[in-house]
Amino acid sequence: MSQGNVRPGDAARSERKVFRISTLVNTVILALFASLFLMPVLLTAVNSIMTEQEIQLNNAALGQLDADTFVNLKWIPDTVSLEQFKTILIGTPQFLRMFWNSVFLVVPMILGQAVVASLAAYAFTKLRFRGRDALFYVYLLTMLMPFQVTMVPNYIVADWLGWINTPASIIGPGIFAAFGVFLMRQFLMNIPYAYIEAGKMDGAGHLRIFTSILLPMIKPGAAALVLLLFVDYWNMVEQPLIFLHDTIKQPLSVYLSRLRGDYIGIAYASSVIYMAPMILLFLNAEPYFIKGVQLSGIKG
Known part of the structure; x- marks a missing residue:
């Protein structure tokens, strides 16, 4: 089918598909940036309710340049402690x-x-x-x-x-x-x-x-x-x-x-x-x- 015979309905569907893909890409990018900005806040909140030992382990992981060690950060405390507060x-x-x-x-x-x-x-x-x-x-x-x-x-x-x-x-x-x-x-x-x-x-x-x-x-x-x-x-x-x-x-x-x-x-x-x-x-x-x-x- 030549370009001159493209039906209006097909063009509209193509535009909607491009719009959905563009929206999805933008959403993913914004989510990644939001995660980067929220990570320090969440990490601070999580560490504030950990025991001293868990905090030290997390800090040791943060001090490593090794990616595997960084991934092993604890985001959920084994024991919730309000001792710091x-x-x-x-x-x-x-x-x-x-x-x-x-x-x-x-x-x-x-x-x-x-x-x-x-x-x-x-x-x-x-x-x-x-x-x-x-x-x-x-x-x-x-x-x-x-x-x-x-x-x-x-x-x-x-x-x-x-x-x-x-x-x-x-x-x-x-x-x-x-x-x-x-x-x-x-x-x-x-x-x-x-x-x-x-x-x-x-x-x-x-x-x-x-x-x-x-x-x-x-x-x-x-x-x-x-x-x-x-x-x-x-x-x-x-x-x-x-x-x-x-x-x-x-x-x-x-x-x-x-x-x-x-x-x-x-x-x-x-x-x-x-x-x-x-x-x-x-x-x-x-x-x-x-x-x-x-x-x-x-x-x-």
């Missing part, structure tokens, strides 16, 4: 203190930046004043600078204010970071200015327009911002090491960075507890996060 939660008061240090540092930073970023983004998108865009791009430059560049001026200002070795030295710069303004501005740019004009026609001021009209519309963007900020601030190490001199005031991220190989079981259990808030937050905020990133216009 007991040691951390009951026998290590310093761990709980640093966990709450992390909470008391991260929560004000996230809430503060969410409020400041939303209001600033409103000004940069819906208010019309001279030099608005230039001011935004100057502010955006601070986001492009690495922490090592801004560390010295931040330290000088914190020292001048008497904030060194206090939570304020971490919380203050975190609240006014530029990333939140950038993300919320991207989101607010997709909201038509007609909403602002309608609010003004009803006699509403800027604060009323923001709180009553725009705020309900930017909840997905705010949820995406909160999740991204939580991951960033929960994992910070350099800032606490520099600005908080007393070990007892430092967050859990610093404590985990100091754990040595002699406490490998405790390190696994600590890591599981450390990851739990991020995982729970993502599972609860995932729909808002995906919608917020999509509507913000930011592409991966």
Whole structure:
């Protein structure tokens, strides 16, 4: 049969077959990448409920370059043991203190930046004043600078204010970071200015327009911002090491960075507890996060 005599039904079936094969290949590739990313998390969770002997055997396997040894990793413990968690939660008061240090540092930073970023983004998108865009791009430059560049001026200002070795030295710069303004501005740019004009026609001021009209519309963007900020601030190490001199005031991220190989079981259990808030937050905020990133216009 010549190409000119191919029936439409045959062409449609051929296209569906190609589509199914393409979908299958994409699914397999994504599954492989997902497995690679999830493997360290699963291995950490499994090792946290193993006995010390099993943990040592697994670590010995991880240290081998031999493929056969690596395949023999234990993914199911012979004996489930919560001894590591007991040691951390009951026998290590310093761990709980640093966990709450992390909470008391991260929560004000996230809430503060969410409020400041939303209001600033409103000004940069819906208010019309001279030099608005230039001011935004100057502010955006601070986001492009690495922490090592801004560390010295931040330290000088914190020292001048008497904030060194206090939570304020971490919380203050975190609240006014530029990333939140950038993300919320991207989101607010997709909201038509007609909403602002309608609010003004009803006699509403800027604060009323923001709180009553725009705020309900930017909840997905705010949820995406909160999740991204939580991951960033929960994992910070350099800032606490520099600005908080007393070990007892430092967050859990610093404590985990100091754990040595002699406490490998405790390190696994600590890591599981450390990851739990991020995982729970993502599972609860995932729909808002995906919608917020999509509507913000930011592409991966």
